[in-house]
Amino acid sequence: MEKIRTVELFAGVGGFRLGLEASSDNFKVIWANQWEPSMQEQYAFDCYIAHFGESEQHVCQDIATVKSNVPDHDLLVGGFPCQDYSIMKKNAAGIEGSKGVLWWQIDDILREKRPKYALLENVDRIIRSPAKQQGRDFSIILRCLYEKGYAVEWRIVNAADYGYAQRRRRTFIIAYHNQSQRFRDLAEGVCTKGLKHMHQYIMAQAVLAEAFPIASHSRTFTESWIDEIAYPDIPDVTTQQKVSLYNAGLMMNGRIYSVDVHPQRKVPIPLRDILEKGYVDEQYFLRSEDMPRWSYLKGAKHERRKRRDGSEYWFSEGSVQFPEPMDKPSRTILTSETQVGRTSHVVVDQMTGRLRTLTPVECERLNGFPDGWTDTGMPEKMRYFCMGNALVVPLVTHIGEILHGDFTSM
Ligand SMILES: C[S@@+](CC[C@H](N)C(=O)[O-])C[C@H]1O[C@@H](n2cnc3c(N)ncnc32)[C@H](O)[C@@H]1O
Missing domain, CATH: 3.90.120.10 (DNA Methylase, subunit A, domain 2)
Structure with missing residues (x-):
């Protein structure tokens, strides 16, 4: 099998790489970036290269200044710093994201490179932010991914629910491009069975459902749209979108379905x-x-x-x-x-x-x-x-195992 060319952004001390490499040798990080803005000493990067080696492909500079060097790749991973995502300006030249809001760096790279998959991680509150207009920021992210041809699933995973020693709740976001078999299969199911398929998919077939099995769900769910019919452009999403999103969800062709799910718990490590x-x-x-x-x-x-x-x-x-x-x-x-x-x-x-x-x-x-x-x-x-x-590394290993299966069957 060909190697899965992986780019690791906001690499920190390499949690994603460590987790993916534990799931398969086929994940090959071909470019990594880590830079701590507020510090002269770059301790996280030093740690990264102490383990993964010094290389021209391990870059310690502001991602905004080096994103044009990102090579073609199959999988983009990164735990991007949590900020306010929605400070949008609309000017004569079009839409412009506020500088320093790191989501827009990822967005630019996806626009340029269109990797088949992206695996991102953020804090649990990202799906609710901001408090005064719940769900807006995450909707902007979903809209950006939709515009680039991705379907997106997300789950808030508490590591302790799946047997680990820390109650750390993080949102995992997986996007798959319309060139991928997973996207095509999902599109067909949604096209023929609609929302019912979206629900069944989130509960059992999604990458995150396979990695983190679900026991049941509440009656609470949301259906919403972030396509061009609902909102002509991203500034409109920014000003108008308000939606309750739950701990599991899916966006396909601009349609969002989100539901509150309960994990199949494992006994945690004390x-x-x-x-x-x-x-x-x-x-x-x-x-x-x-x-x-x-x-x-x-x-x-x-x-x-x-x-x-x-x-x-x-x-x-x-x-x-x-x-x-x-x-x-x-x-x-x-x-x-x-x-x-x-x-x-x-x-x-x-x-x-x-x-x-x-x-x-x-x-x-x-x-x-x-x-x-x-x-x-x-x-x-x-x-x-x-x-x-950092993140709970074995959670990434679970996800990596499922993604590896997708890449193997391509
Ligand atoms: C949430 S942490 C990710 C940690 C990583 N997943 C790990 O396992 O260590 C976000 C990282 O992004 C880095 N970062 C922040 N701003 C950055 C920028 N403009 N360019 C590149 N990296 C940046 C931070 O230094 C931090 O290490």
Whole structure:
């Protein structure tokens, strides 16, 4: 079989590549890009090349400046940074996306290269954003893909539902071009059986349904349109589209069907099982002088606070578990992990019984990376940052297995 020429955008420390390569040797990353805008040191990229080698095809520059170098490819992958997608301008020259909104970089590459498949990842709230006009941003993405000849499926997957150690919910988006057999089969089914086929497809036949089996669905569903009849152009989608989208969905020929689905759950790995069992360095243990701050941040509050303009308001929030329950999967790890804060995990050290934060290796395990993956010369704080940005690698392996089947049967 010919290699599946893969381009990895927003590569971070290589979660997509690692996951795909674990599913088959046939995935060959022929071009990768990673660049951290706010930093002089490029730690994530350094980690990437420490594992995958220095090469002219591994590029550490703003994607906006190098996208014209992207070679022809079969599969585009990337976890693009989550931003506001819809700042559109319509001027004499046509539609223009706001610079810095990274969706438009992907959009440009798809316009130019039309790979057969694209596999993208983003936060779960992307399907609802923005709060004041729900579903608008994702509809813009769907419309862009529709205009380029793609059908699109999406699922919000919580890694813990499928047996992993972290409750990390991410939206996976898979687009297939009308040159692909999958698109053609789907088009035929939708043409003859309509919405019923879209529903059946999402429940069982979609790439994401095969990778992450579904047990059942709620009665809640949406049907909507983002084609030219509904909206003449993308600025019209931007100003008018508002739609409730659910955790699974499909867009085919401009028609959207979305439904709330329930996973076929596997027993998750408890946090206890991923913790380092032996000696852990003293630096990770909670210092007694920080204990009041930890307790305050993790605790329930009902207090007066001041806004920037000086006006006051009541702030309330409940308590969070402190320390973390050891018999459950972890919460989502964030880029700020281990800083004294409400969202950082505090665990009971297995050897001493004392309270401590997670080690970088434990964060790597929670994302399914090999131990020490980010131990490539970056400061510890950056190891947490990279893991907060990354994805749960074995989820990509599941998807890769299904995609590989598609490519094999082409
Ligand atoms: C959500 S993370 C993806 C992480 C990746 N999937 C992984 O496994 O590590 C997004 C990445 O895009 C990178 N990025 C942000 N702006 C960029 C730009 N303009 N050009 C290229 N990369 C960019 C960030 O540095 C970050 O590593």
